Ligand SMILES: [Fe+2]
Ligand SMILES: [Fe+2]
Ligand SMILES: [Fe+2]
């Protein structure tokens with residue numbers, strides 16, 4: 407969840423100009439406000455998750471715009487889609503309206519023109535923290551700004567911020583709190599702020615989260631609308647073919663769903679460029695695999711390894727590390743094969759959708775050249791053939 411928040415941060419920087427770690431800062435502020443308002447720890451945990459992911463639909467919204475000028479009607483879509491996305495995740499309590507109304511103001515001049523009392527507390531907190539951070543860039547603000555910040559909260563309460571949110575924020579924002587929000591501190595802070603993060607995620611919940619995250623990543627570019635989701639679904643089929651147990655299947659599915667999370671850091675202008683890329687642009691695109699490694703960090707262990715190795719080749723000709731066969735484990739090799747299979751078979755601006763029979767020769771050729779694992783390529787031939795030309799469904803796990 408934190409890795410996703412980090413990736414979403416990258417989208418916000420390029421789009422809204424908000425400083426890094428924005429999502430985390432909103433989460434910490436919301437937790438502090440919620441606790442002051444007497445919310446239960448379960449409810450606080452829910453608000454933290456919603457705050458971290460408050461702009462989860464930003465990539466989809468940017469895609470919707472298709473280069474048009476932004477307008478409020480379309481901007482509202484990122485609230486609606488964002489709420490719908492989170493509704494698929496497990497929460498302790500009801501989060502209805504938390505994302506939908508995260509751009510409302512107390513005075514009713516927000517996106518949906520609801521005034522104080524007409525949208526839920528979770529949204530009040532997220533909206534207030536969001537506006538406050540976007541205005542003041544709290545990650546970099548000097549310590550002696552505190553009096554000014556407090557004045558502005560007081561002045562905005564009842565206008566931009568609801569009375570509950572503004573009051574709790576004023577209560578929460580002291581010198582320590584301000585210091586804990588700084589860019590160099592915030593990652594630490596959020597770890598401490600979430601001792602209650604103990605929700606047991608069952609496997610269907612993990613699949614839903616992976617599905618949501620891969621969808622967000624895929625929306626980063628119109629060219630890859632189903633790329634990560636399809637790779638994840640294909641990975642599941644391969645894991646079943648190899649007889650992996652449930653835990654291994656889930657781990658591989660997550661790695662596949664997250665493999666391109668580093669693309670969130672690549673400017674859309676480069677990812678979406680219609681014509682041929684210059685050498686420099688291609689170098690920029692190639693950094694996404696290294697970004698995947700840093701975003702997932704040591705959070706994922708082997709999962710991070712498999713996800714970040716998806717452009718490595720057995721002969722060392724891949725990127726970003728140029729790793730060779732001896733250092734690429736089976737699932738890393740599998741990830742490379744899956745990525746190539748999907749990229750070759752899905753529709754791209756420079757080639758139409760390809761059938762299984764049209765896709766396999768390209769993989770076989772690469773296997774012959776010693777770039778990818780010939781056994782995996784052969785196994786994919788077996789497993790993928792029945793799905794030729796069709797999208798693969800998300801694995802169905804019953805709750
Ligand atoms: Fe937003
Ligand atoms: Fe925001
Ligand atoms: Fe990639």
Ligand SMILES: [Fe+2]
Nearest residue numbers: 633665666745
């Ligand atoms: Fe990919």
